[in-house]
Amino acid sequence: MISYKVIGVMSGTSLDGIDLAYIHFQKEAQWSFKILEAETIPYAKTLENKLREAIHYEKEKLAECDTSYTKYLAETIQSFIKKHKITEIDAVCSHGHTILHQPENGITYQIGNQEILASLIQQKVVCDFRVQDVKLGGQGAPLVPIGDELLFPEYDYCLNLGGFANVSFHKDGKRIAYDICPVNIVLNKYAKQLGFAYDDKGNLAKSGTYLLALGSELSNIPYYKQQPPKSLGLEWVQKEIFPRLEASRRKEIDLLRTFTDHIALQIARNFKIRTKILVTGGGAYNDYLLAKIKFYKEVNLVKPADELIEYKEAVIFGFLGILRLRDEVNCLKSVTGATKNHSSGKIYNLKVN
Numbered sequence: 001m002i003s004y005k006v007i008g009v010m011s012g013t014s015l016d017g018i019d020l021a022y023i024h025f026q027k028e029a030q031w032s033f034k035i036l037e038a039e040t041i042p043y044a045k046t047l048e049n050k051l052r053e054a055i056h057y058e059k060e061k062l063a064e065c066d067t068s069y070t071k072y073l074a075e076t077i078q079s080f081i082k083k084h085k086i087t088e089i090d091a092v093c094s095h096g097h098t099i100l101h102q103p104e105n106g107i108t109y110q111i112g113n114q115e116i117l118a119s120l121i122q123q124k125v126v127c128d129f130r131v132q133d134v135k136l137g138g139q140g141a142p143l144v145p146i147g148d149e150l151l152f153p154e155y156d157y158c159l160n161l162g163g164f165a166n167v168s169f170h171k172d173g174k175r176i177a178y179d180i181c182p183v184n185i186v187l188n189k190y191a192k193q194l195g196f197a198y199d200d201k202g203n204l205a206k207s208g209t210y211l212l213a214l215g216s217e218l219s220n221i222p223y224y225k226q227q228p229p230k231s232l233g234l235e236w237v238q239k240e241i242f243p244r245l246e247a248s249r250r251k252e253i254d255l256l257r258t259f260t261d262h263i264a265l266q267i268a269r270n271f272k273i274r275t276k277i278l279v280t281g282g283g284a285y286n287d288y289l290l291a292k293i294k295f296y297k298e299v300n301l302v303k304p305a306d307e308l309i310e311y312k313e314a315v316i317f318g319f320l321g322i323l324r325l326r327d328e329v330n331c332l333k334s335v336t337g338a339t340k341n342h343s344s345g346k347i348y349n350l351k352v353n
């Protein structure tokens with residue numbers, strides 16, 4: 001039987017921290033996995049702010065930031081290995097942190113993917129999964145859908161509610177996937193202005209008032225009518241979303257309500273009635289948002305165990321690394337729009353001196 005033990009490492013767009021998962025993957029007729037250990041290491045406030053600011057850095061400062069973040073990642077991975085007494089590791093498969101994502105300009109840039117990572121942690125590393133896809137004319141995102149396809153075939157849709165909402169599903173014999181709209185990247189901002197890290201269970205939104213004019217203005221944003229492949233980044237949110245919310249000059253609580261309803265509506269539009277949907281990402285804990293999705297479309301939203309809600313992306317980046325090591329396809333052209341299916345990611349082997 002084919003068997004791999006890997007560490008998947010992901011830093012999501014909501015900037016809550018670094019997700020690490022130690023997973024055992026096996027393949028008989030089909031791939032299966034078991035999460036053996038998982039942990040999120042929250043970012044210190046200073047680092048969180050730095051990562052948020054890095055988009056504005058000049059080239060040199062960004063390169064410095066890349067090196068210091070790679071070192072920070074190395075320390076984090078090493079502590080995880082030590083703490084959980086992990087001895088068998090085939091590879092550490094790491095996403096890094098997205099700073100720039102403008103696939104239309106041929107740019108996607110994740111920091112933390114420097115070659116020194118392998119020597120610092122003394123492990124084989126697979127990383128930098130997005131760049132090759134953008135070079136091949138793809139969006140470089142989302143990459144998780146190949147994992148959805150091979151690890152969760154029993155669901156009609158896989159919905160992830162992280163910084164952004166993304167969905168993946170099977171249609172006309174191929175996997176389709178795209179980012180739907182921003183989620184926590186927006187909700188966290190207004191929850192923070194009210195003194196909370198996030199809108200727990202969506203209770204703040206629930207107590208706000210829906211702003212009809214703003215809601216319909218948001219729904220008219222052209223991206224929502226665009227056909228996939230398509231993906232979103234922070235730059236888009238700063239251009240299309242925040243200015244509209246700020247210009248309305250309304251209370252944070254009402255912005256939270258309006259934007260949460262907006263998210264629910266945009267998400268619900270993607271589903272066929274009475275389908276089975278795997279919901280993951282921290283937004284799966286937003287009860288108000290989930291109830292609102294079901295209000296807009298009668299669907300079966302399945303919340304898996306907390307471990308999978310929180311670590312699905314880290315698990316799948318571990319899986320992408322395995323596919324890369326096996327030289328098997330881990331980027332689907334039907335999803336990203338690249339010119340071909342391909343096996344993406346840099347492999348840094350440990351150099352034996």
Ligand SMILES: Nc1ncnc2c1ncn2[C@@H]1O[C@H](COP(=O)(O)OP(=O)(O)OP(=O)(O)O)[C@@H](O)[C@H]1O
Nearest residue numbers: 012013014162163164184198200201281282283285
């Ligand atoms: N109890 C809760 N109620 C509502 N929202 C929650 C709750 N717990 C976590 N969240 C939200 O989930 C976010 C973290 O989600 P997650 O870790 O999936 O995002 P991410 O991995 O950073 O994003 P992405 O998948 O877009 O890269 C938190 O910042 C918060 O907004």
Ligand SMILES: CC(=O)N[C@H]1[C@@H]2OC[C@@H](O2)[C@@H](O)[C@@H]1O[C@H](C)C(=O)O
Nearest residue numbers: 013098101141142143144164231313
């Ligand atoms: C460029 C980038 O980092 N994109 C992330 C981001 O966060 C969510 C969404 O936007 C998704 O497109 C992607 O991550 C997931 C894990 C993916 O590639 O499947």
